[in-house]
Amino acid sequence: MMNHTDEKLFAARPVWAWHPARAEHEAGYTLFRKTVSCTDEAHYHLAVSADNRFNFYLDGKLLGRGPLRGDLDHCFYDEYEGELTAGDHIFAAEVVVWSEAWRWSAAPWAEMHAGGGFMVAGYAGPERMELPGDWLTFADPGRRPIPWKDAWKGGARIPAPPMDEVDFSKYRADWCTVPVPEGEWISPFVLGNAEFRDAYQTDPDTPWNLMKRTLKQMKETFSPVAEILEGPESLSIRAGRLTGSCPAGRHTVLLDLGRNQTFMVRFSGSGGRGACRLAYSETLFDEQGHKVHRYPGTLGQKGYADRLRFAGDAWRYESFWYRTGRYLELDFDLTGPLTDVELELSFITYPLGPFREFRAPEDPVLEEIYRVACHTLECCSHEHFEDCPYYEQLQYAGDSRIEALVSYAVSGKDELGRHALKSIAASQLSTGLTQSRYPSVFKQVIPEYSLIWALMLHDHYHCFKDETLVRELLPHVETMLNAFERARLPGGLIGPLPGWHYTDWVSGWPSGCSDRGEDVPETILNLFYAEACIRSAELETLVGNSAFAEVLRTRAERTLSAVNRQCYDSEKKRYLDSPGRPDWLSLHANTLAVLFGAVPEPERAGFLREICADPELKPMSLYFSFYLLSAIEKYGTPEELRAHYAPWEEMLKNGSTTFPEKPGLCRSECHAWSCAPAWFLLRTEMKDHQPKTR
Incomplete structure (x- = not known):
């Protein structure tokens, strides 16, 4: 068998x-x-x-x-x-x-x-x-999962697992x-x-x-509670655990865990008829409802929580799945006192470490950026890479490419990167495109992410020289690239494909799409296609498919030629997001034109310097900055690369302990697509230029 x-x-x-x-x-x-x-x-x-x-x-x-x-x-x-x-x-x-x-x-x-x-x-x-x-x-009968919308004003459309409701009159922990x-x-x-x-x-x-x-078990390590911000004096922190008692009545205990993290909860005690809500939040909120990373502030009115009901006897609760947050609020409503209270947390992540040490004694903020980037990666690494641990916990190809490269650099391990490559291959549809995220109950296709998945395979080979994995997955890549080729228009550009044409969260781009919701060719998608063909051609040559490698190189040349003919505006001296739309300008398209070879090589450094200073171009979020940093690393100077770490430096000043989905007002405070600086810091500051990607 x-x-x-x-x-x-x-x-x-x-x-x-x-x-x-x-x-x-x-x-x-x-x-x-x-x-x-x-x-x-x-x-x-x-x-x-x-x-x-x-x-x-x-x-x-x-x-x-x-x-x-x-x-x-x-x-x-x-x-x-x-x-x-x-x-x-x-x-x-x-x-x-x-x-x-x-x-x-x-x-x-x-x-x-x-x-x-x-x-x-x-x-x-x-x-x-x-x-x-x-x-x-x-x-x-004593424990049941409860939807987020019932847990604590969490809303209905939350992809992460639900919370717990425990009735200790019916539940036996032993x-x-x-x-x-x-x-x-x-x-x-x-x-x-x-x-x-x-x-x-x-x-x-x-x-x-x-x-x-195919993967190791997640690793759990004790995580001390840092501080009691609010609560009765009968509770204190001893050896990193919340201990003590809680009198009858209404009481709110607000804990600072010291940093945003993913953790398992163990909570026990005796007595205390009544109820407790354990609420988790990545930040606090001020009186205007704005997020703040430092006390004073409250937990606000949105998030998720577990609900416990006490029956007067000894009780013990352990979370089944991990929780996320920096702040934990215990909201007690008791008709009898609680005694022997103990709350213990354990940080849980995939065992990526130990991480390589990074030192920059002359610029110590870079060491802090590296440390927080690594912690952000850990918080988004469990049974697969995740976009964010608080809300979605989904493995997206666009996020996973960055997470994989950072994990290769900081740990030298490829388990999660390999797992992501195979998972996304398993999601491939009859159209040839892969799903944007997998595993996922709901099918979603982002055509750009299929191409990024192909780049992930190239990344992995150049990091680990695993020809067996290339041979296993390259047929999937070929099928996917052929799907794009079937969408080629008479003028030479790849036309729109079915799916969500997401590129980046940019003001003025509906749903993050550079086509602004119109059914038109996208420069960015064409540039990704050309690069995926070039990189896949290298892998085809590796496994002996030289004829198809030449086909892919020809496709790439044809695509780049069409981009230069139809998407470059000679008056503005910029690449447009779509042909014939001179008002559609972004740093994204112009950066990729440099990085992926549309701009002639002698002109790339100067062109890159110009576009970085051009206020007419739509700016990037933290996610797409990975491609800008890649271009600067290749064609800019170390000083220019250091200057582009400014958004991460500002987030540290504001109190972030993980890097968020985007600077300023955003949903997720821990998003691993923002951990890219760790990749570049190791490659440039330590002169470690292997593996090479672009």
Whole structure:
């Protein structure tokens, strides 16, 4: 069935099972447990998966979180292996279903599922561990996911996972360590045989095509609370944890975590009838409702929160998925006092580190930019790259190219970059274009991002020389480039393709589109296409496809020639965003004309200097500044490159601890497309010019 070094792992055919009284898309937490008795020391080796997600425990200790995000054709299982002492041991899983994923529901967009299910294969000592066996299951009545709009004025269209509501009169935190009441836990219902991606059946029982996890588990490290900004004197911070008691009545406790971050919550105590809202925010707000990064300020009236209801006994809450923010507000409404309160947080991220050290003793602000850029990357790196951790948690190709390059430079590791390349390849549609983001329940196509994905493959090869990955993905790239070629107009430009023609968040560009919402050719898209052809031609030559490499180079030359004929305004001496529109001018199109070779090489340095000082050109956001910094690095001076770090320097002065979606008023305060300076700082300040990209 499976090629595996441990033949015993899949010696028996595993099945998927579920709680017999739970509907497949019913939102809620479903618990599973099995007791294993060992007369002597014993070895265990298990494969575990679930739909939607699971936390897996041994004797109350967390073994791992899973499965790795994927889709039904890439349904990952985790492996757990270790030793058991003589005696009884409890294997247990907490499985969440975040409801059916339609746009206005509580389901996260990056989770692609078919409905509730749980799968275990393997052994523990002499016992096989496949379901149903003597596994027991329980539909937890004390904990449920709640939509953002119900959590705390969070709005309805939020792609991130929902919050929790816990009623401690019905919830037992020790369910995975103590004996359970007879009759409450029942045998699970078998859904069907497990199917494996490398061994398809002609008529499969279940929709999940299993494959082994391809990334490490996320890393959790203790994260101390920095300061109590508001709250009763009975609470204090000890060893980085909030501890103490809280009297009956209404109380608000406002905590500063020291920096914006992604974290898991562990909150426990005794007594206290009443309720508590745990609200999370990336910033505070002043009296006018403007964001501020320093106290004084309030949490405002929008964001997300968990809701807890106390029953007078001992209680413990742990978040199932990570939360994001710098500020945490506990809003208590108690009819009885709380005692033995302890709040502990752990920073959670993909294990990218350790990071390379960067030193600039003569310009220490660059060291701070580098540090915050690396932290921003960490906060947007979990089971895949993310655009932002607070709102969307989606892996976009445009963002991921920058995140991948920065991760290659600062850590020398490529796991997440490789994962992004393969994920986006798996999203390819029958049109040939890839989806803009993946995994995602909702299909979205940004044609420009398909081309950027091709550039990502070129980036990866020049960083890691992995010809095997090139051979695997290059056919997908060829199909995608052919889709663009089919859109070529008689005059030589690539015309509009179906999808969202997003380039950058620019004032005056509806929905971030340089075509201003009109069905016209875009200079920027054509320049990206030419560059994708040039870079892909290099990879075609590498794998021996010299004939198609020449085809791609010819396509690129034809496209650049058409751009120079139709998109360059000889009077303004600038490239227009679209032919015949002299009022459509942007730094974007003109920068790419330099970087991607439309401007003759002897003129590039001077032309770049001119456009950087031209007030008529639409400016870039932090995201697209990556391409401007690339052009300056190649054709400008170190002094000019340093001057263009000014927006990041200003954000630090304003108190940012992660870099946002864009400077000033914006939605997301942590957006990894803004971490690009770390890439350039290592390459220029430390004279590290490998790998080369443009």
